[in-house]
Amino acid sequence: MTHTIAVLPGDGIGHEIVEQAQRVLSALGLDLTMEQAPVGGTAFDLHGHPLPEATLALAKRSSAILFGAVGDWKYDSLPREHRPEQAILGLRKNLGLFANLRPAILYPQLANASSLKPEVVSGLDILIIRELTGDIYFGKPRGVRVVEDGPFKGEQEGYDTMRYAESEVRRIARVGFEAAQKRNKKLCSVDKANVLETSQFWRDIMIDVAKDYPDVELSHMYIDNAAMQLVRAPKEFDVIVTGNIFGDILSDEAAMLTGSIGMLPSASLNASNQGLYEPSHGSAPDIAGKNVANPLATILSAAMLLRYSLNEAAAADRVENAVKAVLEQGLRTADIFEAGTTKVSTSQMGDAVLKAL
Amino acid sequence: MTHTIAVLPGDGIGHEIVEQAQRVLSALGLDLTMEQAPVGGTAFDLHGHPLPEATLALAKRSSAILFGAVGDWKYDSLPREHRPEQAILGLRKNLGLFANLRPAILYPQLANASSLKPEVVSGLDILIIRELTGDIYFGKPRGVRVVEDGPFKGEQEGYDTMRYAESEVRRIARVGFEAAQKRNKKLCSVDKANVLETSQFWRDIMIDVAKDYPDVELSHMYIDNAAMQLVRAPKEFDVIVTGNIFGDILSDEAAMLTGSIGMLPSASLNASNQGLYEPSHGSAPDIAGKNVANPLATILSAAMLLRYSLNEAAAADRVENAVKAVLEQGLRTADIFEAGTTKVSTSQMGDAVLKAL
Ligand SMILES: CC(C)[C@H](C(=O)O)[C@@H](O)C(=O)O
Ligand SMILES: CC(C)[C@H](C(=O)O)[C@@H](O)C(=O)O
Numbered sequence: 001m002t003h004t005i006a007v008l009p010g011d012g013i014g015h016e017i018v019e020q021a022q023r024v025l026s027a028l029g030l031d032l033t034m035e036q037a038p039v040g041g042t043a044f045d046l047h048g049h050p051l052p053e054a055t056l057a058l059a060k061r062s063s064a065i066l067f068g069a070v071g072d073w074k075y076d077s078l079p080r081e082h083r084p085e086q087a088i089l090g091l092r093k094n095l096g097l098f099a100n101l102r103p104a105i106l107y108p109q110l111a112n113a114s115s116l117k118p119e120v121v122s123g124l125d126i127l128i129i130r131e132l133t134g135d136i137y138f139g140k141p142r143g144v145r146v147v148e149d150g151p152f153k154g155e156q157e158g159y160d161t162m163r164y165a166e167s168e169v170r171r172i173a174r175v176g177f178e179a180a181q182k183r184n185k186k187l188c189s190v191d192k193a194n195v196l197e198t199s200q201f202w203r204d205i206m207i208d209v210a211k212d213y214p215d216v217e218l219s220h221m222y223i224d225n226a227a228m229q230l231v232r233a234p235k236e237f238d239v240i241v242t243g244n245i246f247g248d249i250l251s252d253e254a255a256m257l258t259g260s261i262g263m264l265p266s267a268s269l270n271a272s273n274q275g276l277y278e279p280s281h282g283s284a285p286d287i288a289g290k291n292v293a294n295p296l297a298t299i300l301s302a303a304m305l306l307r308y309s310l311n312e313a314a315a316a317d318r319v320e321n322a323v324k325a326v327l328e329q330g331l332r333t334a335d336i337f338e339a340g341t342t343k344v345s346t347s348q349m350g351d352a353v354l355k356a357l
Numbered sequence: 358m359t360h361t362i363a364v365l366p367g368d369g370i371g372h373e374i375v376e377q378a379q380r381v382l383s384a385l386g387l388d389l390t391m392e393q394a395p396v397g398g399t400a401f402d403l404h405g406h407p408l409p410e411a412t413l414a415l416a417k418r419s420s421a422i423l424f425g426a427v428g429d430w431k432y433d434s435l436p437r438e439h440r441p442e443q444a445i446l447g448l449r450k451n452l453g454l455f456a457n458l459r460p461a462i463l464y465p466q467l468a469n470a471s472s473l474k475p476e477v478v479s480g481l482d483i484l485i486i487r488e489l490t491g492d493i494y495f496g497k498p499r500g501v502r503v504v505e506d507g508p509f510k511g512e513q514e515g516y517d518t519m520r521y522a523e524s525e526v527r528r529i530a531r532v533g534f535e536a537a538q539k540r541n542k543k544l545c546s547v548d549k550a551n552v553l554e555t556s557q558f559w560r561d562i563m564i565d566v567a568k569d570y571p572d573v574e575l576s577h578m579y580i581d582n583a584a585m586q587l588v589r590a591p592k593e594f595d596v597i598v599t600g601n602i603f604g605d606i607l608s609d610e611a612a613m614l615t616g617s618i619g620m621l622p623s624a625s626l627n628a629s630n631q632g633l634y635e636p637s638h639g640s641a642p643d644i645a646g647k648n649v650a651n652p653l654a655t656i657l658s659a660a661m662l663l664r665y666s667l668n669e670a671a672a673a674d675r676v677e678n679a680v681k682a683v684l685e686q687g688l689r690t691a692d693i694f695e696a697g698t699t700k701v702s703t704s705q706m707g708d709a710v711l712k713a714l
Contacts, residue, residue: 085551115589120472136493136519142554152522158558159520162493165509192602194442197499201515227606228613231588232472245549249584249606256585 002031003310006062008039008055011084012283013293013346014068020295020350021066021302024322027354028306028315035062039091040070040084040283050087059091064309065276066302067091069283084283092132097268097276098168099175100130100247101304104234104254107263109327113336114259116231121257126237127179128254130247131172132268135198136162137244162198164243169202171271173209176241180216186238188219190226190246202243223250230254255280262294262335265301267308275309277301291345294333296323299353322356329356359388360667363419365396365412368441369640370650370703371425377652377707378423378659381679384711385663385672392419396448397427397441397640407444416448421666422633423659424448426640441640449489454625454633455525456532457487457604458661461591461611464620466684470693471616473588478614483594484536485611487604488529489625492555493519494601519555521600526559528628530566533598537573543595545576547583547603559600580607587611612637619651619692622658624665632666634658648702651690653680656710679713686713 005025009018022034037043037055044050050070059065070084080086091097106114106124114121139161147157173189180187189206191199203220210218221229223246229236230250234257242250255261264280279297287293300323307316331352332341344352362382366375379391394400394412401407407427416422427441437443448454463471463481471478496518504514530546537544546563548556560577567575578586580603586593587607591614599607612618621637636654644650657680664673688709689698701709 080551080557083551089552115477116473137552139516144554144558147522152524155522155524156558157520157522158553158555159496159518160553160555161516161518163514163516165504165512165514167509167512192605194437194440195446195494196515196517197501198515198517200437201501201513224605224609227584227610228618231610231613232616248549248581252581253584253588253610256588259589261585 002033003063004061005032005034005305006058006065007034007036008059008065009036009068010040010070010283011042011072012069012285012288014070014283016289016291016346017279017293017295017298018066018068020346020353021298023350024299024319024353024357025302027357028318030310030312030315039067039087041072041075043087044075044078044082044084050082050084051090056090056094059095063274064305065091066305067276067278068298069279069281071283072285089137091276092268093138095274095276096133096270098131098133099172099269100132100251101179101267101269102128102130102251102255102264102280104128104251104258104264106258106260107324107327110258110260110263110336112338114257116257121234124234124258126234126254127183127239128247128251129172129176129179129239129241130251131168131243133244134164134168135244136160139163162196162245164198164202166205169205170209172241173206176239177209177213177216180239181213184238185216186219187216188221188226188237188240190221190223190240190242190250192223192246193220194222226250227253230257251280260336261297262333263296263300265297265304267301267304269308273309275305277305291347292334293346294335295346295349299323318357322353325356326352359390360420361418362389362391362662363415363422364391364393365416365422366393366425367397367427367640368399368429369426369642369645371397371427371640373646373648373703374636374650374652374655375423375425377703377710378655380707381656381676381710381714382659384714385675387667387669387672396424396444398429398432400444401432401435401439401441407439407441408447413447413451416452420631421662422448423662424633424635425655426636426638428640429642446494448633449625450495452631452633453490453627455488455490456529456626457489457608458536458624458626459485459487459608459612459621459637461485461608461615461621463615463617464681464684467615467617467620467693469695471614473614478591481591481615483591483611484540484596485604485608486529486533486536486596486598487608488525488600490601491521491525492601493517496520519553519602521555521559523562526562527566529598530563533596534566534570534573537596538570541595542573543576544573545578545583545594545597547578547580547597547599547607549580549603550577551579583607584610587614608637617693618654619690620653620657622654622661624658624661626665630666632662634662648704649691650703651692652703652706656680675714679710682713683709
């Protein structure tokens with residue numbers, strides 16, 4: 001069976017980095033068709049919408065989406081519904097991509113890149129599982145209204161709704177427990193149950209689902225404490241599961257602990273393992289078109305694509321090992337360069353991974 | 358005029374650390390009356406409520422509240438309205454303590470305590486201003502309900518309301534701009550305006566209030582990016598202003614960057630500069646009663662009390678300088694001890710500060 005892969009490079013450095021990941025996917029001898037479509041600001045410029053219908057249709061009929069990055073300062077003044085990031089929210093919602101997997105791994109060769117002391121982060125390998133289609137991201141009602149009573153009566157107020165339905169929590173809980181089973185069997189659920197009703201509801205369901213996974217040790221942590229513990233002793237975590245907004249914050253914080261966000265992939269999956277794969281970093285418009293961006297996070301995202309959506313674990317291993325090999329050879333793009341290593345361009349890094357395959 | 362100070366030691370190490378701060382306050386020759394009352398789990402045990410009416414009444418008629426810490430594992434199974442942290446939420450709401458000031462300072466003598474590299478954090482001095490009486494902490498409606506339509510129809514869902522009224526944003530904005538004016542004139546407002554209506558509303562008002570403070574440079578940052586930048590380059594911040602839930606997360610993350618949360622005070626002020634002053638750390642029940650806790654965060658909170666609620670800047674300076682002096686003398690409680698320094702107990706640290714005054 002031929003797999004269709006939707007290739008959505010997006011804005012900024014998106015094209016350059018996705019191109020290298022496509023070269024890698026093409027070199028594996030698998031039966032793949034890649035179809036490209038515009039997304040984000042680029043799509044807005046061409047079609048007046050960051051997620052044109054044809055792009056969404058392509059994404060829907062594909063086995064997986066290889067996504068670059070979206071966003072550029074020049075779209076900042078657009079109304080929210082036309083801004084590039086709406087494309088990614090629209091893809092998540094329309095495809096039901098509820099499970100976001102964000103590994104935070106510090107490659108031993110890059111231990112110095114971190115702003116943390118090497119002993120605190122070297123060998124870091126944690127997995128953050130963020131729920132991606134619920135919570136305050138999509139909850140209704142939301143908007144601006146006039147306050148009807150209380151001390152601010154008559155004023156305007158902005159408001160949003162945080163919410164999780166039972167089955168939404170159950171399904172992300174299962175993703176968390178199953179991931180923990182394949183790793184060190186420790187799952188930490190992060191919430192704010194001392195303040196939020198949504199969190200207490202979330203926590204109760206986590207405890208209930210845990211009964212089906214007696215081999216996994218479930219713990220709970222408040223979000224403020226989790227933000228601290230990630231700085232203090234990140235290696236004490238194995239798998240973290242949390243809601244959409246807390247996961248947005250924690251996954252970025254965890255990524256930055258490594259000091260090499262240019263290395264970190266992500267996967268966003270739905271119930272049928274259709275997925276969107278993208279680097280954890282952004283579109284970096286300041287360096288776009290210069291052939292200096294790090295393509296490895298995107299190449300590693302392609303490896304996740306092989307593993308989760310195409311069920312090609314052996315091919316995924318090959319790609320991940322090739323990335324380790326180029327690091328071992330001392331090749332570095334500018335973002336992770338340090339004295340004693342060899343600085344290479346985006347395309348040279350792609351060449352090296354291809355050669356190492 | 359005699360100032361009444363409500364002394365609420367709370368649970369865990371609360372009594373030990375507050376006692377040292379009281380000794381310091383008493384030694385300054387000011388006209389103060391200190392009245393003590395139970396709060397938190399201790400109050401629940403005595404009176405069946407974490408914030409008894411008499412305690413709240415005392416707080417209301419005081420110029421300021423010196424607060425220790427609340428919480429203990431043994432109260433974890435109580436229903437939420439009886440848990441110790443409800444006392445602190447109740448005090449904030451009842452006294453209208455909307456402005457939380459949380460300095461994150463790394464004393465040069467303690468640079469090694471951080472999990473970050475010394476060059477990244479040494480000399481760190483940022484101020485986080487967190488709105489404390491609005492947002493999703495108190496927004497209504499909240500609870501658990503049956504979903505009425507959509508894909509989860511018929512299921513239970515937990516939900517909360519995030520909200521900010523215009524005047525709530527304006528007043529915390531002013532606190533932010535005025536604090537920045539007294540420092541390095543850089544204010545970074547943190548929100549999630551790319552997703553949340555409340556945040557877009559917040560941002561628009563920040564921009565409007567900025568017109569009154571042309572000498573302050575206002576910037577905006579998304580919360581996920583702020584969580585990253587604090588890890589990457591915390592010294593690039595001066596003053597951060599943000600809402601209640603984002604501030605909860607960021608202020609704790611920033612505190613942990615220093616590695617010496619036992620040193621960090623906080624102030625929560627209302628419109629008439631009545632304030633609650635407490636250390637940024639918790640009640641640490643595991644070390645309670647052992648005379649090993651670090652009293653310096655509480656002593657520095659007393660200094661903030663002098664400065665903000667009693668308008669006694671000179672006395673505040675004296676206390677802060679005394680704390681610097683004991684650090685300079687090499688005295689350390691267990692939490693900040695390292696080879697080459699002198700380990701002291703809670704009360705010995707108090708003695709040393711008194712002597713240095
Ligand atoms: C661009 C933005 C809407 C998005 C989010 O908040 O989810 C991004 O920060 C992310 O984490 O993918
Ligand atoms: C105890 C809890 C309710 C509280 C909060 O979330 O505000 C605490 O974390 C704090 O920051 O003071």
